[in-house]
Amino acid sequence: MPPAAEPYVLLRTVEWGDCDPAGIIYYPTYYRWMDAAGWHLLAALGFDAARMRAEHLSQPLVHAACDFKRSPTFGDRVAIHSQVARVGEKSFTLAHRFVREADGAELASGHEVRVWCRYEAGPGSPLRGIAVPDVLRAAARATA
Amino acid sequence: MPPAAEPYVLLRTVEWGDCDPAGIIYYPTYYRWMDAAGWHLLAALGFDAARMRAEHLSQPLVHAACDFKRSPTFGDRVAIHSQVARVGEKSFTLAHRFVREADGAELASGHEVRVWCRYEAGPGSPLRGIAVPDVLRAAARATA
Amino acid sequence: MPPAAEPYVLLRTVEWGDCDPAGIIYYPTYYRWMDAAGWHLLAALGFDAARMRAEHLSQPLVHAACDFKRSPTFGDRVAIHSQVARVGEKSFTLAHRFVREADGAELASGHEVRVWCRYEAGPGSPLRGIAVPDVLRAAARATA
Amino acid sequence: MPPAAEPYVLLRTVEWGDCDPAGIIYYPTYYRWMDAAGWHLLAALGFDAARMRAEHLSQPLVHAACDFKRSPTFGDRVAIHSQVARVGEKSFTLAHRFVREADGAELASGHEVRVWCRYEAGPGSPLRGIAVPDVLRAAARATA
Numbered sequence: 001m002p003p004a005a006e007p008y009v010l011l012r013t014v015e016w017g018d019c020d021p022a023g024i025i026y027y028p029t030y031y032r033w034m035d036a037a038g039w040h041l042l043a044a045l046g047f048d049a050a051r052m053r054a055e056h057l058s059q060p061l062v063h064a065a066c067d068f069k070r071s072p073t074f075g076d077r078v079a080i081h082s083q084v085a086r087v088g089e090k091s092f093t094l095a096h097r098f099v100r101e102a103d104g105a106e107l108a109s110g111h112e113v114r115v116w117c118r119y120e121a122g123p124g125s126p127l128r129g130i131a132v133p134d135v136l137r138a139a140a141r142a143t144a
Numbered sequence: 145m146p147p148a149a150e151p152y153v154l155l156r157t158v159e160w161g162d163c164d165p166a167g168i169i170y171y172p173t174y175y176r177w178m179d180a181a182g183w184h185l186l187a188a189l190g191f192d193a194a195r196m197r198a199e200h201l202s203q204p205l206v207h208a209a210c211d212f213k214r215s216p217t218f219g220d221r222v223a224i225h226s227q228v229a230r231v232g233e234k235s236f237t238l239a240h241r242f243v244r245e246a247d248g249a250e251l252a253s254g255h256e257v258r259v260w261c262r263y264e265a266g267p268g269s270p271l272r273g274i275a276v277p278d279v280l281r282a283a284a285r286a287t288a
Numbered sequence: 289m290p291p292a293a294e295p296y297v298l299l300r301t302v303e304w305g306d307c308d309p310a311g312i313i314y315y316p317t318y319y320r321w322m323d324a325a326g327w328h329l330l331a332a333l334g335f336d337a338a339r340m341r342a343e344h345l346s347q348p349l350v351h352a353a354c355d356f357k358r359s360p361t362f363g364d365r366v367a368i369h370s371q372v373a374r375v376g377e378k379s380f381t382l383a384h385r386f387v388r389e390a391d392g393a394e395l396a397s398g399h400e401v402r403v404w405c406r407y408e409a410g411p412g413s414p415l416r417g418i419a420v421p422d423v424l425r426a427a428a429r430a431t432a
Numbered sequence: 433m434p435p436a437a438e439p440y441v442l443l444r445t446v447e448w449g450d451c452d453p454a455g456i457i458y459y460p461t462y463y464r465w466m467d468a469a470g471w472h473l474l475a476a477l478g479f480d481a482a483r484m485r486a487e488h489l490s491q492p493l494v495h496a497a498c499d500f501k502r503s504p505t506f507g508d509r510v511a512i513h514s515q516v517a518r519v520g521e522k523s524f525t526l527a528h529r530f531v532r533e534a535d536g537a538e539l540a541s542g543h544e545v546r547v548w549c550r551y552e553a554g555p556g557s558p559l560r561g562i563a564v565p566d567v568l569r570a571a572a573r574a575t576a
Contacts, residue, residue, distance in 0.1 A: 013324075013328075015320075015323070015324040015327065016164055016165065016170075016323060016324065016327050017164060017170050017172065017320050017323055017324065019164060019165045020160055020161060020163060020164075020165070021160065021163045021164070021165065021166075021167040021217075021218055022165075022490060022492075023165040023556065026160075026161050026467075027463065027467065027493050027496065028161065028460045028463035028464045028467065031459065031460035031463050032303075032305050032460045035303070035304060035305055035458075035459065035460065036301075036303040036304065036305065039303065039304050040301075043363075048363060049361075049362045049363030050363065058454060060454075060500075060503070061459050061500050062499065062500055063497070063498070063499050063500065064459065064497065064498055064500075065495070065496065065497035065498075066495070066496055066497075067494065067495050068492075068493050068494055068495065068496075069494075071492070073165075073337075074165055074337045075331075075336060075337030075338065123267075123268065124267065124455065157468075157472075159464075159467070159468040159471065160467060160468065160471050161464050161467055161468065166346060166348075167412060170323075171319065171323065171349050171352065172316045172319040172320045172323065175315065175316035175319050176316045176447075176449050179314075179315065179316065179447070179448060179449055180445075180447040180448065180449065183447065183448050184445075187507075192507060193505075193506045193507030194507065202310060204310075204356075204359070205315050205356050206355065206356055206357075207353070207354070207355050207356065208315065208353065208354055208356075209351070209352065209353035209354075210351070210352055210353070211350065211351050212348075212349050212350055212351065212352075213350075215348070217481075218481045219475075219480060219481030219482065268311065304452055304453065304458075305452060305458050305460060307452060307453045308448055308449060308451060308452075308453070309448065309451045309452070309453065309454075309455040309505075309506055310453075311453040314448075314449050316449060361453075362453055411555070411556065412555065
């Protein structure tokens with residue numbers, strides 16, 4: 001698989017239930033989308049759900065942040081551009097940019113810092129940070 | 145523990161994020177509340193999270209339904225009255241009634257049919273239906 | 289627009305956050321999907337978000353139910369087949385069937401009963417049931 | 433009403449549906465809780481849902497961030513300590529600290545930056561930033 005020089009793009013429609021009484025996106029929706037986009041990006045890099053399970057891998061979050069610029073409303077289509085922004089020894093940062101399809105407006109941009117971990121003794125056992133896989137490292141270099 | 149002749153009551157406030165652009169409760173919220181109320185009811189009957197885990201028990205859902213009468217809005221407080229309505233050999237029915245605290249109005253009423261199961265070979269292994277515990281059976285009799 | 293003889297199909301992936309500690313879909317997710325699928329179906333029939341807003345239309349729910357057969361897990365792709373199953377004077381029923389893409393297995397099937405309403409005096413004012421539009425009526429006939 | 437020298441405390445139980453397949457809290461849940469806690473804090477300072485609506489007030493978010501330290505699991509009770517941390521001319525910062533009741537462990541801490549706004553011409557019309565109310569200003573001073 002070639003390094004992901006291009007961001008992974010996940011498309012979402014702002015559904016009725018993603019909105020709040022102000023008629024705009026309920027903000028934790030952005031974090032649900034970031035989390036989903038991160039898993040899709042990992043899958044695109046070779047670490048899909050089945051492999052994560054089989055190899056007892058996990059990617060616990062240690063930090064997340066987001067800047068909110070414009071608020072989409074019910075029915076808007078949003079493209080989430082996600083990429084590996086930085087890789088440390090055992091941690092990595094995913095950057096996410098939310099763009100409204102209709103006019104290309106940037107709605108928000110956020111990032112997540114995660115640790116690459118393995119369950120020491122199978123699912124449910126304590127997690128131990130391990131070296132971030134090379135394919136994420138290459139993706140981060142391609143991004144830089 | 146005495147049989148639960150009285151319904152278990154869980155209190156919830158309709159939060160900003162529980163509402164939709166119409167300014168009223170987003171309906172899947174009722175199901176989130178039913179699910180939570182069911183777990184709290186089980187805990188009150190002696191089957192809390194720790195015991196369910198330790199004894200490899202699960203309660204998969206096979207049917208759920210709800211009638212919606214009036215819609216609460218942001219800030220309303222809602223009492224969820226839950227009880228064991230019926231018990232079969234391996235399945236049981238929980239009934240939930242949603243009442244607005246301010247005026248006692250019934251907002252909705254629903255029920256869930258679940259199967260009492262054990263993971264045959266530990267967490268994640270196939271589920272097998274087993275006899276519903278006596279304490280649920282007694283609660284259903286007290287309800288009738 | 290021709291009557292919708294074929295069900296509207298909405299595709300969803302079971303995301304990490306759609307699952308519960310049992311590793312399977314958290315059941316209120318099905319209702320979130322039914323609600324979204326219903327809105328997409330209405331849009332396909334000519335009543336998209338913008339028109340619903342402009343014409344002060346709403347479609348409050350009075351009943352919902354679902355039978356759950358098999359539980360998808362993280363990463364599974366699900367097709368939601370939705371159609372107008374029945375139309376009364378002011379109410380209509382949407383039927384939803386959830387099918388796992390990988391093996392065509394039916395996961396669940398549910399329905400929603402809704403009332404076709406207009407805000408009498410603009411957004412936020414009381415709702416009044418009005419005649420279900422012909423395009424929904426035709427879609428129901430095509431389904432039967 | 434006296435300035436809120438003490439943080440507002442909102443209690444939450446980690447419900448089954450708040451968790452992910454790893455059996456721990458699904459992280460966007462923290463943001464749902466922050467949002468709810470912020471509204472409760474505003475209500476405690478005199479700006480409840482009814483007043484916000486009546487005075488056409490809104491508090492759009494411009495930034496949110498959170499550090500995650502320990503992950504609670506199904507059934508854990510969590511106290512969310514929220515306070516007005518800082519007030520600018522038209523914006524304010526709410527700080528939230530998540531503490532597990534059982535052992536007092538700090539689970540996470542986050543903050544939200546919001547703008548105090550009024551709908552210029554009633555609900556749905558454009559928002560305009562206005563001066564943060566004195567009661568929030570006093571609460572921030574009491575916090576410092």
